[in-house]
Amino acid sequence: MPKINVPIWPEYTEREIMEVRDVLASHTWNRWQGTKVNEFEKKFTVYQDAKYGVAVVNGTVALEIALRALDISPGAEVIIPAYTFISTATAVLQIGCVPVFADINPVTYCIDSGDIERKITDRTKVIIPVHLYGYPCEMDKIMGIAKKHNLYVLEDACQAPGAEWHGRKVGAIGDLGCFSFQASKNITCGEGGMIVTNNEILSQKCFSYHHIGRMPGGKFYEHEVLGTNARLSEFLGGILLAQFSRLEEQTRRREENARYISENLKSIPGITPPAEIEGVTCSAYHLYVFRYEKEKSTSGLSRNELIKAMNDRGVPCGTGYPIPLYKNPLFVKKAFAPLVSYVIDNAYGKKLDYTKAVCPETERICMEAIGLPQNILLGTKKDCNIIIETIKETLS
Numbered sequence: 001m002p003k004i005n006v007p008i009w010p011e012y013t014e015r016e017i018m019e020v021r022d023v024l025a026s027h028t029w030n031r032w033q034g035t036k037v038n039e040f041e042k043k044f045t046v047y048q049d050a051k052y053g054v055a056v057v058n059g060t061v062a063l064e065i066a067l068r069a070l071d072i073s074p075g076a077e078v079i080i081p082a083y084t085f086i087s088t089a090t091a092v093l094q095i096g097c098v099p100v101f102a103d104i105n106p107v108t109y110c111i112d113s114g115d116i117e118r119k120i121t122d123r124t125k126v127i128i129p130v131h132l133y134g135y136p137c138e139m140d141k142i143m144g145i146a147k148k149h150n151l152y153v154l155e156d157a158c159q160a161p162g163a164e165w166h167g168r169k170v171g172a173i174g175d176l177g178c179f180s181f182q183a184s185k186n187i188t189c190g191e192g193g194m195i196v197t198n199n200e201i202l203s204q205k206c207f208s209y210h211h212i213g214r215m216p217g218g219k220f221y222e223h224e225v226l227g228t229n230a231r232l233s234e235f236l237g238g239i240l241l242a243q244f245s246r247l248e249e250q251t252r253r254r255e256e257n258a259r260y261i262s263e264n265l266k267s268i269p270g271i272t273p274p275a276e277i278e279g280v281t282c283s284a285y286h287l288y289v290f291r292y293e294k295e296k297s298t299s300g301l302s303r304n305e306l307i308k309a310m311n312d313r314g315v316p317c318g319t320g321y322p323i324p325l326y327k328n329p330l331f332v333k334k335a336f337a338p339l340v341s342y343v344i345d346n347a348y349g350k351k352l353d354y355t356k357a358v359c360p361e362t363e364r365i366c367m368e369a370i371g372l373p374q375n376i377l378l379g380t381k382k383d384c385n386i387i388i389e390t391i392k393e394t395l396s
């Protein structure tokens with residue numbers, strides 16, 4: 001079989017070089033005097049169907065600032081999926097709140113609306129749906145639940161630039177949304193992030209928190225709230241402008257190749273390609289994740305054996321998140337650091353014990369997922385065929 005060509009990621013063109021040179025030559029390398037971060041903020045915000053956007057240093061900090069802007073009292077519960085990146089949970093802890101884990105929908109791998117409802121208590125204040133692997137959550141149901149129970153919705157869209165639910169881009173469907181531009185992401189500057197919203201007051205709060213408490217248009221040495229410095233540099237703003245110019249076309253290419261691969265994998269016993277449910281008008285495919293059930297395969301191969309066989313033939317892939325978040329030592333040992341432990345112990349009024357958490361669908365997908373990185377979807381049909389044939393031959 002011919003060798004697969006996996007497009008290098010992150011990639012850059014002359015445009016990135018030109019943008020960085022531009023910033024160097026401008027001698028304004030910081031955002032509050034420059035133009036690049038501002039320009040990117042505006043473009044990306046409009047692209048995500050939002051009114052306001054604040055660029056920050058990464059997705060983790062974006063989530064922390066967005067949660068802070070909601071002014072939630074310490075000890076409140078925040079419902080998050082058990083199957084996501086750790087930052088979704090740590091952001092909750094950083095503001096002295098309590099992550100409550102909901103299970104995932106076994107078809108989409110995103111948070112399960114039914115389980116959100118089951119996990120709501122009178123302490124719940126926020127739901128954080130994560131558009132996992134670039135796949136949009138069922139936002140109609142989630143917004144309905146939030147409205148019914150008077151909860152905020154913070155979308156963790158760190159993996160989902162360009163993703164759409166019923167023709168509307170994710171991020172500002174809820175109250176706030178966060179993106180990551182870390183090196184593996186579909187649009188990247190190495191490390192970066194963004195908060196979007198349609199709420200002007202929330203956007204001003206986020207701006208202020210990321211700008212060490214300065215208000216928009218305020219005086220330089222006047223700090224009105226407890227903020228931090230999370231400003232993105234102009235170099236990164238320039239790189240993001242260049243990357244952004246390719247995002248739409250690349251999103252289309254990823255979708256087209258993902259559909260082609262799915263069409264060819266769906267008849268293989270034991271393999272379930274990513275779902276295509278009603279309402280998802282664009283998936284960002286940050287990872288192409290399929291489920292592999294050994295007991296349904298005629299090959300007898302374990303998941304790790306299939307991954308190894310694919311890796312040996314040059315197809316990069318891995319397991320996705322190997323354990324539910326609540327099985328991390330952070331939660332098992334409640335290693336929350338003195339300040340957060342003190343705040344939660346005093347504000348929650350209930351004993352926290354994550355050792356009893358069980359989310360069966362999350363536990364199952366942790367054992368069955370196989371994920372291919374997004375850049376593999378930027379290859380040619382020939383490359384897609386190599387992926388398909390590799391899997392078919394390995395499992396035959």
Ligand SMILES: Cc1ncc(COP(=O)(O)O)c(C=O)c1O
Nearest residue numbers: 058059060085087158180181182
């Ligand atoms: C779902 C999710 N949330 C949050 C983050 C945090 O983003 P960053 O790595 O930019 O801090 C990531 C990044 O990997 C992510 O995938």
